[in-house]
Amino acid sequence: MSVVRLAILGLAALASVATSAPMRPRAFPLWRVTGAQLLQAGCARLTPWVSKSGKTGLGVSWQLDWQPGAACKVGVAGATLTIAGQQVQVPGVAELSAGATTTIGEPPDVVTVPARLYLPVPFDGEASWNAGVREATLDVVMTVDGAPTAPTRLVLRHEWPDPHEYRNRDERRHPAPVSQVKP
């Protein structure tokens, strides 16, 4: 009987060794825009979001939905990032004209999407993360037909729901991580 027990234990031990836990891809901390996000600037409705986030800063994108038949130009005059009591000045980006679209990719694989502005906000994102800084604000001055508008404040939060990226809701026991582009 003891031989049978030993054999069972041996097989179980081998099975245990051969059975490794599922390997899940790494998830990263990401900055998010919190609170109200829609903004009207001239003839465009702007939807901002953080489209890049990492060690060297973050990038904010705006999608511009043009009012039909209207004519104006919308851009970013500049922005000020306030993080941990420090202020980082960010230069603006060129204006887009009403009806403009954004083209993505290179021929023959080209996709056209609604116009988008992208504002890079470089700073030491890794240092701020390691220092425990999770909040920041970005005061953005848009331009409409070359004239600056009143600053718009985006409240930003740095979030990392889980070190792992889960592939479906059944798999995770934690709140949904920030959406990331995956294969």
Place this chain on the structure above:
Amino acid sequence: VRALVLVAMLSTGCFHTTVVHLERNAPGVIDVQTPPRTMVTTSWHGEAGSTHAPSVLAVGEVERPGDPGERSITLAFGGWAAYGWDRVKGGEFDGRGRLGAELAILYGSEDHSHSADMMFIYPALGPGLYLGWNWYDSREDATVGPLYLEVASPMIREHAVRAAAGVAWDPDDDRVGPQLTLSFLGIYLRGSLMWGGELPRTFMVEWGAAPELPVTFTWSK
């Protein structure tokens, strides 16, 4: 019943690595000046992979950062059981069984994050230190065996083959000597030569198993 309980326990992950992911350096790698690409797809490990037709980065989506890789420190504690032979100078080889305990600290560096998640015995395939103690010897004339300290280095990463060299020391008999260990996962072959004190020089070789319970702390590069 006891066997079934033990089977259940073993099958649910005995000897499996416990991984603690630390927050340090957690953000990923980006080129902040470049607008988000939509998209060069990412591979399983999150590195740049094959190019597909572009797709649209939806409003609210974040481009997946690049994987900077990880570093890790593994602490492992466990026991070992061995059978081998020793030969006192001028004598014959004589069999003996030994039991002991071992504490290991290992450093790891991986290009791809979360590599340690799927390891079951030694997740950190880098250099490390082993501190061991032989507390039982089947030979009646043996005293409590030596302490040893080894410096280990991986030989073949993918197969967890490790070589370790160090010093064995028996404070009771005032004996000391070199020790070499070659291991594959938890199975090892060990040899040592000890001299000093009032006993003749002794050569020992043994093979054994050293199941250990590791805890790995990882942080991003």
